[in-house]
Amino acid sequence: MVSVATIQGEGLAAITAGLGADDAARVEKALAEVEPLYADQPLSSGQNALQFVLSVASVLTALNADAQTRIAGLLFEAQLLHPELEEKWEGLFGKETADLLGSVRQLMRFHSLTLQPQEVLRGKNAAQQAAAQVETLRKMLLAMASDMRAVLVRLASRVAALRYFAETKQEDEVSRQYARETFDLYAPLANRLGIWQLKWELEDLSFRFLEPATYKRIAKMLEEKRLEREQFVANAIARLRSELAAQDIKAEVSGRPKHIYSIWNKMRGKALDFSELYDVRAFRVIVDDVKTCYTVLGIVHDIWTPIPEEFDDYISRPKQNGYQSLHTVVVAEDGRALEVQIRTREMHHFAEYGVAAHWRYKESGGSNFAAQKYDEKIAWLRQLLAWKSEVTDAVVDQDDVRRDWVEKLKAATLDERIYVLTPQARVIELPSGATPIDFAYHLHSDVGHRCRGARVDGVMVPLNTPLKNGQTVEIITVKSGPGVGPSRDWLSPGYAASSRTRSKVRAWFNAIEQQETLSAGRGLLEKTLQREGKTAVNLEELAQKLGFAKVDDLCLSLGKDEFSLRHVEQALHDAEVKKPEIDDEAAITRKSRASSIVQGAKSGVLVVGTDGLLTQLARCCKPAPPDPIAGFVTRGKGVSIHRANCKNFAEMSSHAPERVIQTTWGTPAKDTVYPVDIFVLANDRQGLLRDISDIFLRDKINVIGVSTQSARGHARMAFTAEIASTEQLQKALTVIREVKGVIEVKRQ
Numbered sequence: 001m002v003s004v005a006t007i008q009g010e011g012l013a014a015i016t017a018g019l020g021a022d023d024a025a026r027v028e029k030a031l032a033e034v035e036p037l038y039a040d041q042p043l044s045s046g047q048n049a050l051q052f053v054l055s056v057a058s059v060l061t062a063l064n065a066d067a068q069t070r071i072a073g074l075l076f077e078a079q080l081l082h083p084e085l086e087e088k089w090e091g092l093f094g095k096e097t098a099d100l101l102g103s104v105r106q107l108m109r110f111h112s113l114t115l116q117p118q119e120v121l122r123g124k125n126a127a128q129q130a131a132a133q134v135e136t137l138r139k140m141l142l143a144m145a146s147d148m149r150a151v152l153v154r155l156a157s158r159v160a161a162l163r164y165f166a167e168t169k170q171e172d173e174v175s176r177q178y179a180r181e182t183f184d185l186y187a188p189l190a191n192r193l194g195i196w197q198l199k200w201e202l203e204d205l206s207f208r209f210l211e212p213a214t215y216k217r218i219a220k221m222l223e224e225k226r227l228e229r230e231q232f233v234a235n236a237i238a239r240l241r242s243e244l245a246a247q248d249i250k251a252e253v254s255g256r257p258k259h260i261y262s263i264w265n266k267m268r269g270k271a272l273d274f275s276e277l278y279d280v281r282a283f284r285v286i287v288d289d290v291k292t293c294y295t296v297l298g299i300v301h302d303i304w305t306p307i308p309e310e311f312d313d314y315i316s317r318p319k320q321n322g323y324q325s326l327h328t329v330v331v332a333e334d335g336r337a338l339e340v341q342i343r344t345r346e347m348h349h350f351a352e353y354g355v356a357a358h359w360r361y362k363e364s365g366g367s368n369f370a371a372q373k374y375d376e377k378i379a380w381l382r383q384l385l386a387w388k389s390e391v392t393d394a395v396v397d398q399d400d401v402r403r404d405w406v407e408k409l410k411a412a413t414l415d416e417r418i419y420v421l422t423p424q425a426r427v428i429e430l431p432s433g434a435t436p437i438d439f440a441y442h443l444h445s446d447v448g449h450r451c452r453g454a455r456v457d458g459v460m461v462p463l464n465t466p467l468k469n470g471q472t473v474e475i476i477t478v479k480s481g482p483g484v485g486p487s488r489d490w491l492s493p494g495y496a497a498s499s500r501t502r503s504k505v506r507a508w509f510n511a512i513e514q515q516e517t518l519s520a521g522r523g524l525l526e527k528t529l530q531r532e533g534k535t536a537v538n539l540e541e542l543a544q545k546l547g548f549a550k551v552d553d554l555c556l557s558l559g560k561d562e563f564s565l566r567h568v569e570q571a572l573h574d575a576e577v578k579k580p581e582i583d584d585e586a587a588i589t590r591k592s593r594a595s596s597i598v599q600g601a602k603s604g605v606l607v608v609g610t611d612g613l614l615t616q617l618a619r620c621c622k623p624a625p626p627d628p629i630a631g632f633v634t635r636g637k638g639v640s641i642h643r644a645n646c647k648n649f650a651e652m653s654s655h656a657p658e659r660v661i662q663t664t665w666g667t668p669a670k671d672t673v674y675p676v677d678i679f680v681l682a683n684d685r686q687g688l689l690r691d692i693s694d695i696f697l698r699d700k701i702n703v704i705g706v707s708t709q710s711a712r713g714h715a716r717m718a719f720t721a722e723i724a725s726t727e728q729l730q731k732a733l734t735v736i737r738e739v740k741g742v743i744e745v746k747r748q
Contacts, residue, residue, distance in 0.1 A: 015057040023067035030071040047164045055160035076104045103150035162205035179209035200259040207261040255283030282339035304330035433497040440475045441501040450477040521559030614638025621646035624674035631663040673722035677748040683741040684715040
């Protein structure tokens with residue numbers, strides 16, 4: 001058993017460093033409170049509970065965390081072992097600390113939910129799905145924390161656990177499971193948040209258990225302990241600082257020796273031998289302007305011997321992603337190589353928070369618009385943490401400054417999305433405010449249609465209940481059959497937060513209404529045939545005689561009262577009767593699958609040699625400037641404008657060439673837009689429609705119609721969008737082609 005007296009003897013300052021007297025006293029009080037609770041209490045890992053929380057608190061102290069965070073690090077295991085003490089902690093340490101403990105407790109639940117994705121995902125694309133699940137789990141871990149300081153406690157607890165496994169040389173399935181979970185989730189999170197001092201240790205400790213033979217081999221090849229490598233870099237930095245000061249150059253010089261996992265990763269990725277690695281020891285110099293970068297480079301080359309072939313000037317020749325810096329490798333007096341990076345503050349900020357951010361190189365993140373927005377939020381969190389690490393002891397004593405930082409950090413949660421789980425522990429990403437209905441339709445349209453109830457964390461809830469991060473949702477469905485389907489109430493506010501869900505519900509009712517219209521039209525046709533004594537007539541021939549491609553098209557027109565029964569009667573009695581006097585263009589384009597929801601735009605079309613003619617854009621080909629166009633004179637509807645290569649126009653002009661009229665684009669009215677059809681074929685995945693929609697939103701293209709179908713792992717999407725010109729359309733199509741999974745995109 002470890003007593004408080006023993007701790008004081010070893011230095012209580014180890015967990016109170018950097019705090020004012022009052023805060024240090026509160027931390028000491030928290031330790032005294034939990035000591036009896038942790039007495040001889042082993043954790044599932046086998047470690048003594050008191051030793052574990054002391055290790056957690058020491059990690060948080062190294063991060064310069066505030067008093068509430070360190071207290072949470074000491075109390076959270078007691079909170080798990082004795083949840084009945086929750087009110088006591090609030091009374092002793094305040095509501096802020098109690099709320100922080102609640103967030104930590106929620107994150108601790110996460111460990112039991114993080115099953116390996118391969119265990120719950122099956123099929124041809126299981127590997128891709130597994131990678132997507134790991135990324136979603138990382139986001140969920142952040143989103144589950146209502147206070148971002150809880151993430152710091154969670155990272156510190158994982159460091160403490162792995163340190164214990166390493167110290168006790170515990171190499172079993174438990175330690176490997178901890179290592180795999182850390183490698184997939186917690187190390188990347190520490191990396192994204194910019195907490196480098198935890199990131200490298202989490203990676204090294206995980207690598208030690210996952211690849212023990214490789215870890216030991218590389219450790220042996222280094223031929224020096226980490227402390228010695230750090231001392232070498234520190235001496236090099238001190239010498240360079242002295243030279244820079246002698247020439248009145250202001251610069252920030254910092255070093256971070258490469259860790260074992262990073263060395264192995266570079267050897268594997270670049271197929272290099274250990275002897276070929278020049279950046280085992282490295283440091284970075286940050287200056288005010290570009291000119292000073294080259295001045296510092298000259299000083300570095302004067303101090304140490306450069307290796308010419310290892311020099312890279314990314315300032316004059318930036319990388320494709322915009323990254324800029326000077327990279328050089330020099331040889332010190334003892335023959336050991338040293339890598340030096342030199343850049344301006346602006347370049348450093350871009351490298352840390354822009355598209356060239358360190359974690360992007362390491363994790364190969366997505367490039368779509370939604371991922372970019374998420375990255376911006378991560379960059380904001382990293383800036384907050386960086387600010388905190390720069391707070392001096394004097395500033396810490398200023399309660400108003402510290403309180404301002406705490407409030408900003410607490411508010412910096414990723415609340416645009418929520419992450420819930422299926423009963424099989426598969427993570428589902430939904431928009432904030434999503435309900436069980438959104439969850440059901442996300443799983444599958446058929447599950448949504450058959451949804452009749454939901455259990456959240458085992459409790460039945462109304463279908464319009466907003467879901468929260470980390471909840472487990474189970475959908476109760478009924479069997480398919482007549483009368484099964486969504487409720488119209490689901491289109492009311494509060495039932496569905498996702499536009500995708502509402503679209504699927506509307507599509508269901510649109511299909512029902514179309515079926516009802518079809519049935520009504522068929523009934524009218526059958527009554528007419530019975531009344532006229534023509535029940536044996538061939539309906540397909542009758543439909544084609546009346547200008548329809550098939551019988552259903554005729555019945556729909558009859559059901560919508562768009563076609564008169566008089567024409568049917570006339571066709572039945574007169575075998576030689578001509579087709580009704582209808583628009584030639586309508587008869588031809590009816591055979592195509594043109595959308596009926598698109599209306600003609602104020603086109604600004606000029607009919608050559610004539611003024612004042614009514615013009616309308618054809619719905620079959622949807623022309624837009626600067627498409628080559630031609631006009632066709634219709635009966636009663638003016639001039640219909642087609643694209644010059646339109647198949648329907650070619651057929652109409654061959655039947656009636658005298659009705660073709662020359663047209664050209666004029667100057668359209670202000671804010672004129674033109675409807676066009678866009679087809680996308682892609683590998684189906686979660687978030688595909690959202691990623692494509694984000695592109696239309698970014699390019700300010702209004703989408704007025706969407707149709708999606710998924711089959712055999714492929715998604716076929718049809719969009720009707722309003723554009724100002726085809727140039728705007730081509731730009732959007734180019735960006736859509738870069739979306740992950742897109743196979744083909746084209747204008748129809």
